[in-house]
Amino acid sequence: MIRLIALRELRGLLAMPSTWFLLAILQFIFTWFFLNTLQTFLELQPQLAQLNNVPGVTTVVAVPLFNLTALLLMMLVPIFTMRLIAEERRNQSFALLLSAPLSTRQIVLGKFFGLLIFLVLLTAGIPLMIYTLALGTNLDHGLVLGNLLGLMLLACSYVSVGLYVSSLTAQPVIAAIGALAILAGLWLADAASASESSAWHLISPLYHFQNFNAGLLDSGDIAFFVLFSAVFLVLAMRRINNNRAYG
Amino acid sequence: MDAHNRLYLTKFTTTTGSLPLTLPNNISEITLSARNLQRRFGDHLVINDVSLELRRGEVLGLLGHNGAGKTTTMQMLTGCLLPNSGEIEICGFNLLLQPELAKANLGYLPETPPLYRELSVNEFLNFAARLRGIKPSSTAGVLAEAKRNCGLESVGKKIVGTLSKGYQQRVGIAQAIIHQPAVIVLDEPTVGLDPAQIREVRTLIRELGDTHSVILSTHLLSEVESVCDRVEIMQHGKLIYSDTSEQMRQHGNVSGFVVGLRNPPPLSSLEGIPGITHVEPLTATQFRVLHKPQDNPKSELLSMAERQGWQLEQLIPLQATLEDVYVRITSPKETGEALSKESTP
Structure with missing residues (x-):
């Protein structure tokens, strides 16, 4: 059932022309950024070659690209999550799921995985672009895979926040703005606190992504993403149940 | 054995294997029963002590003014809204304690048909069937059947959002009956249809009523006259009158x-x-x-x-029309009298 709902979400997204338009624009941005950094790297390469222990092509080209994607996702995910529940409520199609033999858990997880699959498609171009470099040079596979894992975990946390905010309202626009406000607020909490040991860093998904971005796989970061996502998914389930109870 | 009994059997054998297989025949009588439902929104008591019973092969009309509580009652019967107190049983399953088993025997068309506008009719109905637990191998059959029943054969490949309101309503009905549920709940099913379509939908509901239990809300009295076996009139969140539609016409008849x-x-x-x-x-x-x-x-x-x-x-x-009777029953000065006359189902 979870798979059925997930595929329905995906199908619904791909049936809209605006989704394809957005996919095209994003791919254009990724490619432009990728080629731009690659060109910078090629220009600097003769000078870098004279130094010892220099950063390789993966660090110079791939790492900034993943960082940019992480930031873009923060702004993009709320646009997609607003549809998940708020728009269904507004279109009054949510009754179909509520009156079907499904548990709330299946509804929430179905929608969560549906959007996650879409985000995998959306970012699939990035590793493909990076691996074209493998034709001419050696890549740091660990760093690329670590970044991909981090990006997916980051996407999980964003989607779960967006899903929760979407379950709070019947207005998709409010859901989008609300989710964006929370995600941007978490990012600012991280970026604005100057001291390295500030606790504000710890609640920000982007801060935890930085370790993945630098190629550091920390079980603490993974645990953070899993817990963060789980908390918001459980909140979303509770919210849907409460909505049945309190109207 | 027909389709819905088969559905029971699979439900019983797969999920509660210990129950005797004779049960499906025994429970075929009362398909839906609601007891003493109460529902508040804040301090406002919207539904007050509503009890309903529905048997297989019966079409029950829920009549009432706007805001009488018809939609709220239907939302509670379908699990979209929880009652503050009271019990609902569908085919012997408690809706609150075993929601998934109970809802498998339920089809619901809300006031606004719940449609995914970006999907095609076939895709949407396929999804609706799978959602209710129809196996992928048998979806093609039920899809064709539901489309035939609702006159949707010609629009299968069209996008739901591009259909006219009447066709969208038909898709809404099709998703409610696609899994041949024992209980079909229809909230104002003929709203927005043209007269020819209204007649078709009524015929369809009548047909469905022979093998399933149908509960429909409406404020069109002609609909009750032509379709329903039994009428419940609702006012201010209470059922104030309950009888067969034939008896209702006799109520307060003038000589x-x-x-x-x-x-x-x-x-x-x-x-x-x-x-x-x-x-x-x-x-x-x-x-x-x-x-x-x-x-x-x-x-x-x-x-x-x-x-x-x-x-x-x-x-x-002189013969009182259902309309006269309805107005008489729901008019304030008669309410007290109607309450005292209320027959228990």
């Missing part, structure tokens, strides 16, 4: 007739006929005659008309 005389006598000579209590001229040649229910002065009047050359043209017994 009297309209008589047309081409050569009418003075009013006083009509009033003089024994048994007649009141004569009211409608036109120069037509009179509304009321009489005591126990003695009917029809034969007296006929013989007098013949003897005195009044030239009788027509004699139509």
Whole structure:
């Protein structure tokens, strides 16, 4: 059932022309950024070659690209999550799921995985672009895979926040703005606190992504993403149940 | 064995294997029962002590003014809204304790049909069938059946969002019946349809009512007259009247007739006929005659008309329309009386 709902979400997204338009624009941005950094790297390469222990092509080209994607996702995910529940409520199609033999858990997880699959498609171009470099040079596979894992975990946390905010309202626009406000607020909490040991860093998904971005796989970061996502998914389930109870 | 019984069997054997297989036959009688439902929104008591029972092969009409609580009741019966107190059982499963088993026997069309506008009709109905636990191998069959029943064969490949309102309503009905549920809940199913479509949908509901239990809400009295076996009238969150639609028409019936005389006598000579209590001229040649229910002065009047050359043209017994009865039952001064007369199902 979870798979059925997930595929329905995906199908619904791909049936809209605006989704394809957005996919095209994003791919254009990724490619432009990728080629731009690659060109910078090629220009600097003769000078870098004279130094010892220099950063390789993966660090110079791939790492900034993943960082940019992480930031873009923060702004993009709320646009997609607003549809998940708020728009269904507004279109009054949510009754179909509520009156079907499904548990709330299946509804929430179905929608969560549906959007996650879409985000995998959306970012699939990035590793493909990076691996074209493998034709001419050696890549740091660990760093690329670590970044991909981090990006997916980051996407999980964003989607779960967006899903929760979407379950709070019947207005998709409010859901989008609300989710964006929370995600941007978490990012600012991280970026604005100057001291390295500030606790504000710890609640920000982007801060935890930085370790993945630098190629550091920390079980603490993974645990953070899993817990963060789980908390918001459980909140979303509770919210849907409460909505049945309190109207 | 028909399709819905098969569904029961699979449900019973797969999920509660220990239950005896004879059970499906025993529970085929009462398919839906709601007891003492109560629902508040804040301090406002919207539904107060509503009890309903529905049997297989029965179409129940839920009548009421706007805001009487029809939609809220239906939302509770389908698990979209939880009651504050009370119990709902669908095919023997408690909706609150075993929601998934109960909802497998339920089809629901809300006021606004729940559609995914970006999907095609086939995709949407396929999704609706799978959602209700129809196996992928048998979806093609049920899809064709539901499309045939709702007249959707020609629009299968069209996008739901591009269909007219009438067709969207039909898709909504199709998703509610695609899994052949024992209980079908329809909230104002004919709203937005043209007269021809209304007739088709009513025929369809009537057909469904023969093998399933249907509960529909409406404020169109003609719909109740043509479709429903039983009527429940709702007002201010309470069921104030419950009877068969035939009985309801009899409720508060007046005794009297309209008589047309081409050569009418003075009013006083009509009033003089024994048994007649009141004569009211409608036109120069037509009179509304009321009489005591126990003695009917029809034969007296006929013989007098013949003897005195009044030239009788027509004699139509007065029959209250469902509309009159409905207005009478729901009008404030009658509510108390109707409550005391309320028959328990």
